[in-house]
Amino acid sequence: MRSPSTPCAAHRGGRRRLLAAAGLVAALALTATACGGATDDTADGDPGAAASASGAADGADGGVAIPGDIKDRLKEHGIDVDAWKDGGWKDWDRDKWLSEAKDFVNPVIEGLWEPERMLSAQEADKTMSVQEAAADQGVSDPAPAPVEAEAERTPYHRNAAPVGKIFFDSPEGSMVCSGTVIKDVNHPGRSNLVWTAGHCVHAGGGGGWYRNIVFVPAYNDLGRSEAELTGAAPQEIAPYGNWWADWAATSNGWIEGGSASGGSGAAYDYAVLHVQPEQGAKSLEETVGAALDVDFSAPAAAEAGQMGAWGYPAAPPYNGLRMFKCLDAPGRLSLSPSLPTMYRIGCTMTGGSSGGGWFRVVDGEAKLVSNTSIGPLDNTWLAGPQLGQDARALYENMSETYGGQ
Template identity: 55%
Template sequence: MRSVRAFATAVTASVLLLTACAGGGERGEWGGGGPAGPQAPTGERRDRAAPPPGGSPGAGRSGAEPRAKASETFSNPVVKDLWQPSRMAGATAAGTDVGAAPGGSDPAPEPVTARQVPRPYHRAMAPVGKVFFDRPEGPTVCSGTVVRDPARPGRSNLVWTAGHCVHSGARGNWMRNIVFVPAYNDRGRAAGRVGAAPPQDVSPYGVWWADWSQTSAGWLRHGGAHGDAAGSAYDFAVLHVRPEGGGGASLEETVGAAVPVWFGAPPADRISGVSVYGYPAADPYDGARMFRCTGPPGRYAPARRAPGLYRVGCTMTGGASGGGWFVDRDGATVLVSNSAIASTRHTWLAGPRLGRAAWEVFDAVSRRPSGR
C-alpha cells in the first residue's frame, strides 16, 4: 500500500525535465538521493535545510523579503471526530482570484484542462491531500503535500500549503480546526457519495491535526482581503501535524513518502515544465477528486515591488490552493511552489517562488520541538 517508487514514477511521468538543473543528486525514488529534507540550490547534501544563497530569488526592486514571523497566537486543539466524511464533503473552496497584472509579467498562458489523477490515490499519490479548516464562513478546504523534514529523516510530520489556508492575512486571524487528510477520498467516489462513505475510504491514513502552523511575515503584512497584490508572493505556510487518535508513527512513515522542497529553484525561463496537483472544489469541480495540470511555467508579477511568481495554464479552481508544484531535478521529484492565486476565468494558476522567506518559515517549524 505504501510505495515510494510508485509515487515518484507517477509524478515524474507528468513532469517535464528542468532545462537547467543543479547537479550532484543520485537518481533514486521519491526525492532521490541525499538526506531527507529540502535540497539546497547548489545540489550539496546537508543535514539541515540550507537557505538559498544570495537572498530572495525573484525579489523585486524593494530588496529583501519580509522575514518569517513566529505564530505565538496559534492554537488548534484537537476536537475528536469533528471532521467526519459528511463535514469534509460539505467544506467549501478557499481560493484567491485576480485580474490582470501590472507590467513585468510574461504573456498569459493558454488554459490547460486539468486531468484526473488515477485512483486509488494511495498507490502513487499518498502524500497529496486536503487541508480542512474552519473560518467564519464555515468549513473550508485547500490542498497540501507531505514534505521531508531534515530534523527527522524518514519521520516527517510537516505539510506544505498556502498561507491563506491557515491565516486570513493582514489584520486577520488564524484559521481554526486545521487538519490534513492525505489521499482524501482514495477511490474517487462521486461527490454525492462521499458524505456517507466509510471513514477509511475518505481518510485512508487518518486525520492529522495541526499542532503548529507558520506562514510568512509577508503574508501577514500584505495578504488577504485587507492586504494588497504583493501578498501572493508570500502565500505559503508549513504545518506540523499529529494523528487525531495518537500513535507513534509519523505522517511520512504512515503514508510511505514525503517530498523534498527545493528552495531557490531557477526562474520560470529555466524550467521547461511543472506538474501542479490539487483538489479543486469550486465550479465546475466538486472537490471529490484529485486533479493535475502539466505545462511550461511563465513569470507573473502581482505588484511592481514584489517578487515574481511562477504561472502555468490550468483550469483548476478554488480548493486547489496550497497544492504542490513539482519538477524533476536530476531524477528526483521536488516541490518548488504551491498554488496561491488563479485568474478570474480560471485559465491559469500562479504560485510563489520559494526563496529565503520560505526557507525561514520551513526551518522555524522544522526546528520547533515536536508537540510544542
C-alpha cells in the same frame, strides 16, 4: 481556496519512489505505494492504537485532554478551553481572533471533522481581475494558454500519496484547501510536515489564524462520487485518518500583506504545518509512506522546465471530491515591481486547489518547488510563489523547533 487570481517513509525493500519523471520530464507522475493501510480496493485508516493529537493525551474519562501549555496559551487570550471545544471556536470576535505568528493554537476536537462535515466544506475562493493580473506587464510574461486539468488515477495512495486535502474553519464557514507531505531534514523517515498556502491557515492582514485545521492525506482514495460517499465510513474518505495541525508557520509577508484577493502577500503565500494524528502514534511519513523534498533554489521561470500542480479543485465545474493535476512550462507573473516574481502555468483547476504542491524534476528527482496561490476569474491559469531563502528559513525553523514533537 486561493489568493490573488484564484488563491485558490521510510522506504521498505527499496521499492518506493515518491516522485518519478516520465518521458524526458514531459510529464510528472507522483508515485508511491503506501506503507501499510490502504489497498487498491479498500483503505485501512487505522494508523495505530494510541491517541495523539496537538500534544493531546488520554483523559481520565477516556477522552482527549488538552495539555496545560495549550490551555495556558488560550487563557492568555481570554479563551476558556472547555467553552472552545463546545463551540466557542465559532466566535470570531476581533479580540479573540489570534493573528500574530506566536499565537497559533489549534486544540484537537476529536470527531469534529466527520465525513459529512468534510463534504459540506466550501472553497474560499480568492480571485483577481484581468486588470489586476496585468499590473506589471513589463515583467510578466504573456498569460499562458489554458491547460485542462487531468484527473489523477486512483487509488491516490498509489499514484499521489503525498497529496491531500486541508480542512479548516473560517468566519465564512468550513473551508478546503490542498496540501503535500514534505520531508523533514532533521527527522528523516519520520516527517510530520505538510506544505500548503499561507491563505489556507491565516487570513492575512485582515484577520488571524484559521481554526480546526486538519490535513487528510489521499482524501477519497478511490475517487468516488458524492452519491457513492453518502453514508460512507470515515476510512473511505480519510484512509489514513485526520492529522491536526499542532503548529503552523506562514510568512510575515502573508500575515502583513495578505488580503481577500491575495494582495501584496500573494508572492509570499506559503505555509508549513506540523501535524499529529487524531488517532495513532506513527509519524505522517511512516503512515502514508511518502514525503517530498522541497527545492528552495527559486529558479527563474525560463530555467525551471516543466512543472506539475496537484490539488483538489472544489469550485465549479469541480466538486472537491477528486484529485486533479496540470502540467505546463511556467512563465513569470509580476504583481508589482517591488514584489518577487511568481510562477504562472496554464491550468483550469479552481478554488480548493490552493495550497496544492507544484513539482519539478531536479537531478532526476521530482521536488516541491511552489504551491497554488492565485488565479484569474476565468480559471485559465494558476500562479504560485517562488520558494527562496525566506521560505527555507521558515521550513528550517519549523523542522528544528517542532519537528521532533
